[in-house]
Amino acid sequence: MYGTKAAKLLNSKAVEIGDSVRIKTDRNEYEGLVMPRIETGDTNCIILKLSNGYNIGIEAERIKEMSKMESKKETPKKDKVESAKPKKQVDPKEEVVILGCGGTIASKIEYKTGAVFPAITSEELVESFPQLKEKKIRTRMLFSLLSENVTPQHWIEIANAIKEEMEKGCKGIVLMHGTDTMHYTAAALSYMVKTPVPIVLVGAQRSSDRGSSDNMMNLLSAILAAESDIAEVTVCMHATENDDYCYLHRGTKVRKMHTSRRDAFKSINEQPIAKVDLDNERIEILSDYTQRGKTKFAIDTKLNPNVALIYIYPGMKRQQLKEMLQNHDGAVLMGTGLGHIPTELIDVTKEFSSKKPVAITSQTIYGRLNLNVYETGRNMQDAEIIGHLLDWTPEAAFVKLMFVLGHSKEIGKIREMMNTSLAGEITERQEE
């Protein structure tokens, strides 16, 4: 939105965004298209796109004259002829379903303004990835959200969409998702869906407008994984900073570990399931997995999202923790080191955990919890805090507690379920 002075000038000349104008300053004369104002910077500078493609900002106050030359040209609508072409009949069971949930991978840029829009239709998707034309796929856009805005309700929506597609039949499922919370969604689907086919989550760390985007390689690798024998909920992303291969991570063991690198996703406390070598269309298995067809499809979307995830910090006050815990049906704490919380906080936690489940995870992310080694840990075991000897990620534990609370209200049963690996979130041995 333009600031008052700029808006006033544009209004007085009946100039709208996208119109072409001639502007005179005290020194020069310029022609160009009026661009929408980006939020930051001086909103009283009018942004003009010159014929050489550059944008410049000119202060409204310095503009002596402005005249409209031509009204905004509508972008020509593309003929729908191409998409109307009769599609070759393919057995739905042979198709990979691509479900869209938004995020960088599915976004398109409007080149004039630089604004990023979600690709909403399947046609737009194929347009962005011409290689998809050769693939046996069908696409369906569920919603278009930046993943920080994805909620447990959306996880359920996705699970239900998976169910519908499974009923139609498919070879595998690829879920395009924003990367920020992709590991939460992957964990949620791991608990909620028992699958005989691969369900692969995929995203992109670099925007799709740039030649260097990782979107293409990640998506095509995910499709390859969805056609494979690995019938689990997984995340498929760049394995290294090179454009060489992707890793397939188990949905409950994966975590975004870098703000920006292509290889931000890492398997925590285990090897990735497989290496996906797109160039050679080859999948190299690195660890155990569930084979295609061994599991009967089922979904169970009962969740209780009223769970707190609390980061413990030095100097944290009893009252603060108490307030964070109250009104929740369960809590996951991110403790320090082997899984500790300050001694001072143990009795507050104990009070809560006598009625409601409290699970511990570690801020170190890597490694196994052990509440035997120090007195604090032993006292935490007394307080019946769940987590001793587990190697889960905070997010996998957090989503798991929602799932478990959706299934039982009985504290003993809850503790038992939390201590049992439901979807590979807990492993008993660690070799590295």
Place this chain on the structure above:
Amino acid sequence: MDKETTEGVKVGLELHQRLSTKHKLFCKCSTKGNEDKSREIKRKLHAVPSELGQIDPAALFESKKAPLHTYDFYKGTCCLVETDDEPPHEINEEAIEIGIIINKMMNAENIDEIHFMRKTVIDGSNTSGFQRTAIVGLNGKIMVILSNGKEKEVGIQTIAIEEESCGIIGEQKGSMERFRLDRLGIPLVEIATTPVIKSGKEAREVAETIGLMLRSTGKMMRGIGTIRQDINISVPGGARVEVKGVQDLDLIEKVVDNEISRQKKLIELIQKINEIKKKNPNIDGELKIEDVTDIFKNTKSKFIKKAVEKGNSVLAAKLKSMKGFFGTELYPEFRYGSELSGYAKTQGMGGIIHCDEDMNKYGFTEEIAELAKKLKLEDDDGWIMVVGEKPKCESALALVYKRAYETKVPEETRRADLEGKTHYMRPLPGAARMYPETDVQPLKITKEIVKKAESAPSFKEIEEKIKKILNPEMAQKMIRSDKLNLFLELIEEGIEPTLAAVTCEDTLKTLRRDNFDVGKIGEESIKETLLLYKEGRIVKSAIPELLKLISKDPKAGAAALAKQMKLTKITGKELKELLAKENIKDLQSLMIRYRLNVDPQEAKEVMKG
């Protein structure tokens, strides 16, 4: 060139000069390169469709050509911003300030708010697939004094601050290319002139003037490759051709004149091509590629034999009625055949063999009759041949054939070589290549930034100053010198202006003529030498001698060399002692032996007693 030959010729320059800022344009990496390589990164770039679903022809061309690139990563000069694994940081305001200084110098209007754009580049030279660039100034003009003494006004269309690309290290034909990441992101200024230049000579003079205006700011990086020019050239009836990467000022003149000649000769050839096409309207679709590998099975041509043994193919095609065309000279040592060869090279070929060449240079003659038979050649038919991997040969022949019958001078981007010839690179980029860099916030040019920049002296002020302190001839020389900055620094240090100018210009020239490697004498060493003189530690006549020594041992340091090689001044008591000890009575015999150590003025006075 005479008036007739320059009529309608339009030449515009785009000068790129690296700025000597402390950090890169969008991160805190150093701009000073090193050889501390720590790792390699391998990336692919793909063509991205524009908003209309079109892929830019230039971008598509590059993405087909080069699928995988290797980037060398150097410690201290590269970070995740260069590897495209982290968004850009804030704009380096030091670079923008330099832009504002240049605006003032070139009478351009400051932009109130700077918006960085992404310019799509997918030849691999930018890891992101685009170059960040922003206009800081518009509509400037400069006056250029031409060598004929006339003044010429040259418009400055745009002044932009942009990111330098990766340095290319080696090219493995066809697929992989290797780049160095340390150069990526160094700020550079791009000055684009209006197309008012009429000849190669003028282009050179304009480039020289702009170059020295930039240097006079004292904010430009020095050294090989820190400046390069792109040149846009068109002649009436020809086309706009962009020649990339002319690094040497001396080449500009040749490149421009060659290009003007190339377009004019092509226009003449096109008339003949039109005649052929009139008789054979479907000729564009009549390419028939013949595999003639068998004919060369037992060839005496070593290079063909070797290639065939490696499993390569020899493919040939007839070009109807084109005999004699390929030998047509477009400019000295560049024929229509060389022109077409440039197209084959983009497909990974070494070049083409054509009918207008002397086959003795390839070492075969016997096969020609058989070749003619196979291609069913008639009298005036020409032929071309390529050797290499079969699919690549096929695409090369298709491209060359299409180009051969072109009836318009193609708009294209060409690359300049070190001889001033240009070679086809890719089609001209379309307009869809620029869009906003949304990761970088716009930068308001505040009054403070402008004030700071404007306190820097203008080039005119510098010119005036020099005219006041040097004689007219020397002043002209100095204003045009690439040592202008050093000169300004020297007089700042209190060196006498004429001595500074003579040393920078005449002395170095004389040394070069006498075969001393002047390139090894750094500006710091020149400064150090003149300061030694100013401090009375050497005499004037020792200056050239000391510079000679420096050129042979640049690392030793001027003071150390002077001492070591007995070039230090003998003065005062020491001088008197010398005169007494050696019993020297007259100035002449003193100077014969101690010219490089004794100031004659002082000696005269001492001798007078």
